[in-house]
Amino acid sequence: MTLKAPRRGILALLLIAVAVSAGYLLHEDEPTYEWTERVFRGVALESRVVAGADGDDFLVAKGTVQVPEVRGKADSRMINIGYMVVPGIEGAGEIPIVMVAGGPGGSHIADIHKSWVQRLVRIFRRVGDVVMVDLRGINSSGPAFEVSGASNKLRNVASGEDYLQLQRDIGAANRAQLIADGFDLSGYVVTEAAADVIAVADALGYGKLNLYGTSFGSHFTFTTARVFPDRVNRFLVTGLEGYDHTYDDGVAVLDAVRQIAREAETVWDGAYGVENPLEALLSLAARAEEDPASAHGLAPYEVEYLILYGSSYDFGYQLGNRSSMKSWPADVAKIMAGERLWRLPFARRLTGFYEGKSPSDAAVGLFDCSSHISQARQKRLTQTAPESFPNNSEYMNALCAGWDVTPLPPEFQQGTISQVPALFVHGTYDTSTPYPNAVEMLEQFPNASLVTVYGGSHGALWEALSAHPPLADEIVGWFQGEAPPPDVTLGPIPFDPLER
Secondary structure (H helix, E strand, O other): OOOOOOOOOOOOOOOOOOOOOOOOOOOOOOOOOOOEEEEEOOEEEEEEEEOOOOOOOEEEEEEEEEEEOOOOOOOOOEEEEEEEEEOOOOOOOOOOEEEEOOOOOOOOOOOOOOHHHHHHHHHHOOOOOEEEEOOOOOOOOEOOOOOOOOOOOOOOOOOHHHHHHHHHHHHHHHHHHHHHOOOOHHHOOHHHHHHHHHHHHHHOOOOOEEEEEEEHHHHHHHHHHHHOOOOEEEEEEEEEOOOOOOOOOHHHHHHHHHHHHHHHHHHHOOHHHOOOHHHHHHHHHHHHHHOHHHHOOOOHHHHHHHHHEOHHHOOOOEOOOHHHOOOHHHHHHHHHOOOOHHHHHHHHHHHHHHOOOOHHHHHHHHHHHHHOOOHHHHHHHHHHOOOOOOOHHHHHHHHHHHHOOOOOOHHHHHOOOOOOOEEEEEEOOOOOOOOHHHHHHOOOOOOEEEEEEEOOOOOHHHHHHHHOOOHHHHHHHHHOOOOOOOOEEOOOOOOOOOOO
16 A cells, blocks of 8 residues: 555445346346345345446345454454345356455445446456455444544644654554454454455355455455465456555555656646656655755655645645546646645644544554564565655554554465466556556466556556456456456556646
8 A cells, every 4th residue: 555645545346236036136126225125045135226327227235244353262242244245147157256345444335336336246247146245344344443533633744754643643542442442453454354255155155256356455355365265266356465565665656656757748848847747746855855945835745745646735636546647747737836835734734633534544554554564575665765755664654553453473474375366457557556566466376367457557457447348258258267368558648738
């Protein structure tokens, strides 16, 4: 994951469209939008019609399964894991596809009405039933996380160290809050979450599973395949976070930004005496280091943050997604001119109010910090971190120091070789989980194939589906044992022109 404020772009995923026959969910002659109890695979579930984003309504069913908060602990309380399911189309296979969300803290179930979720479910239900599982503590899995961020919210976060101290305080305050609410934090690790997936599968009577995950969902998927190799048939992952990739490699992220910046040169056209928007912001960061007044009052850490995100100062771009990076050059030109930066004092005072307050923030502190990073990789990333660029290692070290959760053992981060067949889809312009993550994870999965999306961002799978429609059929074919899809090359980014 990459330095973010207010949050990582939450990625997310998929769900549902369904033709139902006798014994499954609803009948075609029952056009109701109310929740109704129905029996699915011998289990009484709540089912209903959902309005399809493409104009076609479809059917879903939801349920929960109880699991121990900490498996193997005799006095552990029971918690609920929420799931949603839709049957595959007529003639689909017997092996379901389980979709686990990204974040950590995302939810396909909560996003069921979104078109990108429904699009992927329409593809996957051609393979088999589609099952969505909420991460423990999130959305329909409960008790759900409730946190309020730092106890001292009103502060002047005017330097990088101020911001790191805020993260420590957020972690410490949220940790104390969840413990007071009765959470056993040792249960909120990805290995327990992987066992939750199997518990849902068992409740529905499934044997083998296919899996899908993006971003943290890929980390979740990898772990499930590793801990339960006999239960996983195949899996598809995109925007990869491996066992040892909780912190991003700043060098790899910077390389992706440089590629985007080179594309932007066509609209930048030598503005401010530099070749592209990245060089402009790097020069602004150097000025901020020497004298913030010469950089419109920006602190160095704020300029670094602005390389990837513009939302804190009311700019629309985020480099993690092609659709939201279009305004990057034009917005950077405005930043160089000092536009909208009168908000700096207010933003610094309000930072403590809008960070660390969501269930997703708690999920990051628990799951990312417990998955952690190996000492060797952390040392390497610290030594190679580029100057004047977001240092994800510093950010996560501060946050995790506040949360003070026990990390999984070192052998977890080191990984093990898995023979489970896998399909990796990763974009070369991914600034959230850089492309080398996928290349490194190929060593762990010798039966994996990598589909490179040239020019693809953190949403590379969706971008590739739009640019290369046959990819949907190719993914279905791969799950059915056919050859993996070919690489995909996207067209130029349609950057907005600069205002001259």
